[in-house]
Amino acid sequence: MRITLRVWRQPGPEAQGEFRTYEAPEVSEDMSFLELIDAVNEDLLEKGEEPIACDSDCREGICGMCGVMINGLPHGPSEGTATCQLHMRKFQDGDLIEVEPWRAAAFPVIRDLVVDRSAFDTIIESGGYVSVSTGSAPDANEILVPKSASDAAMDAAACIGCGACVAACPNSAAQLFTSAKLAHLNLLPQGQPERWDRVEIMVDTMEEFFGSCTNHGECEKACPKEITIDFIAMMNADYVKSKFKNRRRLGQKKAG
């Protein structure tokens, strides 16, 4: 089939960007979307135009490196699918496809379709872990975890950190990403000792970079791992509680 691509080109972070149009006359429906970009890039190289910069790595929907806006939708039209797993059979012959980088102030464009998502790492660094140094763990079966808790934690832990939730959100909020990590750890017994500190510091760190959540739910719709916004509700509830729990503890510290 024949596809026309309108792709955002921007030579560098400070440079002016623009859309450019490229024709792909022979697209196989078994191609993945990124393989189409590869093919266009081969053409461009041949013609002497610099290829489109575009991030991807595992190409099996798990590393979270890829992700672009396709016709205004993060990761394109297929639900529960990362850009790398989107196949051209989802498009029609003659389609015009518009491709842009994630659009969010916290994800500045580096070049063309590549953005900087390091704010996500900063959120995890603030508290997205269980403080357990190597070698100090008890036997694994000494920590009993109800299957339901483990399953729910796994649902949340499936987040691949791609940033589609932020790109989809009209406020560029990162509530789904942050709450997924919080739910993963806070639903498990291992996460309880640091639960209230974790939620407070991670939410506060998130708010340094990202917008506020106004419950649009676009994030859930865009998430390639179909992570539910129920986790945001859990995060919000925990955050309110943390303000009491952490203050009480602070008071004790003062008294001591």
Next chain:
Amino acid sequence: MQLNSSVPPGPIADKWENHKFSLPLVNPNNKRKFDIIMVGSGLAGASAAATLAELGYNVKVFCYQDSPRRAHSISAQGGINAAKNYQNDGDSVFRLFYDTVKGGDYRSREANVHRLAEVSVDIIDQCAAQGVPFAREYGGLLDNRSFGGAQVSRTFYARGQTGQQLLLGAYQALCRQIAKGKVEMHTRTEMLDLVIEDGIARGIVTRDMLTGEIRSHSAHVVVLGTGGYSNTYYLSTNAMGCNNTGTWRAHRRGAFFANPCYTQIHPTCIPSSDEFQSKLTLMSESLRNDGRIWVPKQADDPRSPDLIPEAERDYYLERRYPAFGNLVPRDVASRNAKSMIDVEKGVGQRKNGVYLDFSDAIARDGVQLITEKYGNLLDMYERITGEDPYKVPMRIYPAPHYTMGGLWVDYNLMSNVPGLFVIGEANFSDHGANRLGASALMQGLADGYFVLPYTIGGWLSGLLNTKPLPVDHEAFRKTEAEVADRINGFLSCRGSRSADWFHRELGKILWNYCGMARTESGLEKALSEIPALRSEFEKNLRVLGTNEQLNQSLEKAGRVADSIDLAELMCQDALHRRESCGGHFREESQTEEGEAKRDDENFTYVAAWESQGPGHAAALHKEPLDFENVALTQRSYK
């Protein structure tokens, strides 16, 4: 040069314990005086970096991705082995050790494998404490499954995303140390050379992938956790960015490359659909626990699978290997699939697959249970192929997936270059000629959490009160200049072909002649075609743009150049090893039944290759392998 494996004396079960005691310790107050460079942030790199930082060392971590969370370990699906014997089915450290040595077709170092089996149990404890959401029984205990040719259930898993969850555990531990300032993280930074002065590894030269800045980093020790080299085949299950530049540059600087011909072709991948395909997708071989593999008995059968009656199907693994059936080790399953396609029994439009059929399992267990176990894998298959595996049998075919070979290391995981350690898939050590399923995650984390943090102390304790070589030292300056020259070479070539084109051509040569079955004449052909491809690359490469920008074609060019060189060494190694073992199948050396036939008398050694510089054949060094605890037998899975 005599290779000294430094395996400690004593009974195998005591070696590691005794060795840990005999290793010099670094006083906690002195640890902060040592700088460590860690290249790679996968399971091995991230777990090692986090653990070393917890101990008090200063660690600099480098990765080419935009975040350490994306390393390719994340794609591992099936699980991680550990000799916990939670299922009371007769597992033990010795059995895991035995299975791994046997599965590796007796080409691994016994002492390393035993240590791996010993620390496997600690890994599960560590990961569970980190909050890795392993699968659970209803009583809250950990669940296990049998995996990839094991006759005990020793595999721990987190749905079909075990690698992701283990990596996130290590990444989170790493993040904790980044926040504490003990780890300095360099993302989108690629190691382009190793710096050696006075025969000792002193640091690395990197390129900032956003600005092109070439920069030196110096430390008391350099650790490579840069993964394997399956991407030399172009089409593999590895991520697009996986490359062998780190290990190859170290090899060029003197580190021996061991057993490069030991590559694993994974049996359960989705067959390629067209020539544009950029990579192959693996589906966890846990699918073989419940799926049945078959082809039509009749060659070139045009019928759709549901119209082929039971009697006209050949469940060839169950027929040939009644004891193990569909669960034979990977190398055996892959070669058998190839043998079916070679006689025109392949299925699918391109006749390049065999069926993996879930209909019996669905009839037996119901859709719900199958969805619970394999749902995400079956969904993935449907997304890629557009076919519904609940209704139509899946099509699978082998694809390059893992490389057992790698830089040579001793028992301490140090290469023959003092001060250079190599961990995870990047080293050669534990899997022999074939890796068992669910053992890669085990080895990466064993090296990172529990082996390197001890053994690195043995090296560092001798360097107390010394400073790393300053980065303005002549050795760094000279290496930086060589790196810049190489980059300029790619940019100024101005030929007509992309790096990808050369990569595809290289992949075809390797797949045809150094793939699942190898012959003397084929390998000789490859060894004449690869140099021709290299000289074409040197003449006709096209890279646009400059160094001082994000330039993905430039990154690719450097990686492909190093792949071409390594591919040649793979073929050289495969040619010299005139026996079949594990993933290395020489057609000249097979049993009457077509199984791999080892030549223990002549080839029970590790082949460690020393670079003699570009344009010269590498020199071979041999590390003899002694088997004191496992008797060498012909592997049989009948």
